[in-house]
Amino acid sequence: MNSPLAERIRPQTLDDIAGQHHLLDEGRPLRNIITSGQIPNMVFYGPSGVGKTTLAAMIAKKTNRALRKLNGTTATTADIRNIVEELSGFSGMNGILLYLDEIQYFNKKQQQTLLEFIENGSITLIASTTENPYFYVYSAILSRSTVFEFKPLEKEDVAKAVRRAVLFMQNELGEEIVFPESAVMHIASACGGDVRKAINAVELSVISTFPKDGRREVSYETADALTQKSAVKYDREGDEHYDLLSAFQKSLRGSDPDAAVHYLARILLADDLPSACRRLMVCACEDVGLANPQIIPIVKAAVDAALMVGLPEARIPLADAAVLVALSPKSNSAYMAIDTAISDIKAGKGTGFPRHLQNKHYDGDDVKKKGQFYIYPHDYPDHWTYQQYLPDSLVGTEYYKAGENKTEQAYKEYWNRIKNKKN
Numbered sequence: 001m002n003s004p005l006a007e008r009i010r011p012q013t014l015d016d017i018a019g020q021h022h023l024l025d026e027g028r029p030l031r032n033i034i035t036s037g038q039i040p041n042m043v044f045y046g047p048s049g050v051g052k053t054t055l056a057a058m059i060a061k062k063t064n065r066a067l068r069k070l071n072g073t074t075a076t077t078a079d080i081r082n083i084v085e086e087l088s089g090f091s092g093m094n095g096i097l098l099y100l101d102e103i104q105y106f107n108k109k110q111q112q113t114l115l116e117f118i119e120n121g122s123i124t125l126i127a128s129t130t131e132n133p134y135f136y137v138y139s140a141i142l143s144r145s146t147v148f149e150f151k152p153l154e155k156e157d158v159a160k161a162v163r164r165a166v167l168f169m170q171n172e173l174g175e176e177i178v179f180p181e182s183a184v185m186h187i188a189s190a191c192g193g194d195v196r197k198a199i200n201a202v203e204l205s206v207i208s209t210f211p212k213d214g215r216r217e218v219s220y221e222t223a224d225a226l227t228q229k230s231a232v233k234y235d236r237e238g239d240e241h242y243d244l245l246s247a248f249q250k251s252l253r254g255s256d257p258d259a260a261v262h263y264l265a266r267i268l269l270a271d272d273l274p275s276a277c278r279r280l281m282v283c284a285c286e287d288v289g290l291a292n293p294q295i296i297p298i299v300k301a302a303v304d305a306a307l308m309v310g311l312p313e314a315r316i317p318l319a320d321a322a323v324l325v326a327l328s329p330k331s332n333s334a335y336m337a338i339d340t341a342i343s344d345i346k347a348g349k350g351t352g353f354p355r356h357l358q359n360k361h362y363d364g365d366d367v368k369k370k371g372q373f374y375i376y377p378h379d380y381p382d383h384w385t386y387q388q389y390l391p392d393s394l395v396g397t398e399y400y401k402a403g404e405n406k407t408e409q410a411y412k413e414y415w416n417r418i419k420n421k422k423n
Contacts, residue, residue, distance in 0.1 A: 002259055005203035006196045008167050010054050017051045017058075018161040018195050019153035022054075022055035037063055041118050043103070043137060044128040046150025048272075049194030052128040060097040065124065066097050072105035080113045086124050097124050103127035109139050118144055132274050136306075152193025159188040161195045165202040176215045177206060183223035190227045201227040245275055250281040264322050268315050277303040280321050291331035291405040295324060306344035331403030334422065341399050350394040356387065382418045 011017045014031060023030040033039065039059055044052040060067035068083050078191040083098060098114070100106065117123040118141075121133045123380050125145065129136060133147055153161075183205070191197040204226040209216045244266055251259035267276045284299040295336045302321035306314035344350055355376040390397060402412040 003261055004200065005165060006199040006289070008172075009199060010167055011051075011058070014055075014058065017054060019157040019193075020051055020055075020150055022151070034059055035061065039063055039097070041125040041126050041141075041145040042127070043133050043142065043145045043147045044126060044150055045130075045133050045147055045192065045238045046128075047130055047152055047192075049191075049196035049198075050150045050153060051195070051341055052150055053101065053340050054099070056099040056126045056128070057125065060099075063095075063097070063124075065095045065097040068096055070098065070101035072100060075106070075110070077110055077113055080110060083123070084113075084117060095121070098123050098125050100125060100127040103141070103269055104129050104133075108138055111141050115140060115144070130271065135274055135393065153195060154193070155185070155188045158191060158193065158195060158198050159184055162187050162198050162202055165199045166206070169203065169206050173206075173216075174214075175211050178215065178217040179205070179223075180218070180220055183218060183220045186220065187227050197227075204362060216351060236358050241272075241275075243281055244270075248276070249279050249283055252280070252322065252325045253287040253330065255326050255330065257323045260322045261319055261324045264318060265315070268311060268318070271311065273306065273314055276318055277306060280318065280325060283325050284321075286335045287330050288325055288328045289334050289403075290328040290408050290411075291403055292407065295297075295406055299325065329405045329407075331405050331408060333401060333403040333408060337400040344394070344397075350391040350397075352391050354388045354391065357389065382421075384418055386419075 014034065017024055022028065025031065044056070046052060057067055066086065068086075070079055070083075083096060086096060102113075114123065114125060118125050125141075127133075127137070127141065127145070133142060146196045163179075166177055166179045166184075179202075187198050187201045191201065201223065205218045205223045206216060208226065209222060244263060248260065248263035248267060251263055264276055280299055281303060284295050288295050299321045302317040305317040309317075375385055375386055377383050388395060402408040
């Protein structure tokens with residue numbers, strides 16, 4: 001009993017794995033791949049404690065391959081070479097399955113060391129990461145792998161694992177364990193979809209409860225005190241994910257810096273740095289837009305800094321950007337203009353081009369009035385003169401309407417003055 005309960009109770013079959021129904025239920029692609037025994041290189045993407053390591057070990061056992069584990073935070077190129085050397089020995093005769101945890105911390109050279117052996121099939125790579133692999137894993141590895149996303153477990157799935165852990169400890173200790181259902185559901189809710197946390201809470205609750213007459217009665221209060229609570233419940237594919245991002249963007253648009261910083265904090269505590277960056281860039285362009293056009297490169301610089309330094313320091317430039325976006329004057333004039341233009345094009349409006357805008361300098365026999373007749377604006381005062389730019393069917397259409405802010409009104413006043421002078 002020296003190893004943690006989560007290790008002692010690891011599932012032995014696919015059906016024992018809690019959750020991941022979208023991957024492992026009967027008929028699902030990953031289950032079919034495992035059953036076939038033809039295992040490709042894979043990247044397991046998802047939060048901690050949801051079964052990635054367990055499944056990798058199960059695959060190695062099922063395919064009769066030697067399982068070797070490395071962690072990207074501590075492994076070196078020498079560790080990789082040692083695994084490669086095993087290929088010529090007895091242990092590597094059926095091939096090696098390398099489980100590389102936290103692959104995002106492996107540098108490019110380390111990953112390149114594996115490529116030759118991944119490609120010829122002597123090493124099958126299963127890499128895992130808690131970060132979006134399309135942002136953090138080198139493309140050479142991704143192009144040779146299939147990505148499977150693991151999701152945080154639903155409360156009901158975690159509760160099943162909690163009950164299984166209680167029964168396992170009861171058999172292991174040879175004592176009756178009374179574990180109230182209220183404590184089971186509390187642990188299942190508080191662990192944020194992390195089975196490892198839930199099982200650790202069960203073990204601590206049981207061993208901290210002294211037996212009496214061969215019976216341990218775990219109280220709700222004990223389970224509550226020993227449950228490691230997740231800061232944020234956050235399913236990246238569920239409604240809560242999109243509700244949180246929606247609240248963040250709408251707070252930025254609504255010019256509420258306090259709410260914007262609040263929702264940004266919740267996103268970052270869920271380790272979803274890419275979504276925070278993307279929403280800030282979208283808001284800078286869509287909601288502030290031409291009212292403060294300088295904000296776009298400023299927010300881009302803050303996003304670049306955040307992605308460079310990573311969490312937790314990334315919170316600082318992103319907070320700067322969020323407050324700036326919230327406090328900036330707002331205009332969606334360009335956003336409305338492009339969307340209206342797209343709608344017209346999809347409706348079949350505005351085909352063709354005015355002759356003088358086309359990129360050709362020869363007229364066929366069917367053209368009665370030959371010549372392009374393009375007017376070069378820089379040849380005229382103020383670098384402007386009238387000529388038709390929209391297709392004939394759209395002449396007079398206005399897509400852009402200046403916003404009621406100082407910047408766009410200044411542009412509008414300037415061009416009205418120039419164009420009225422020409423007319």
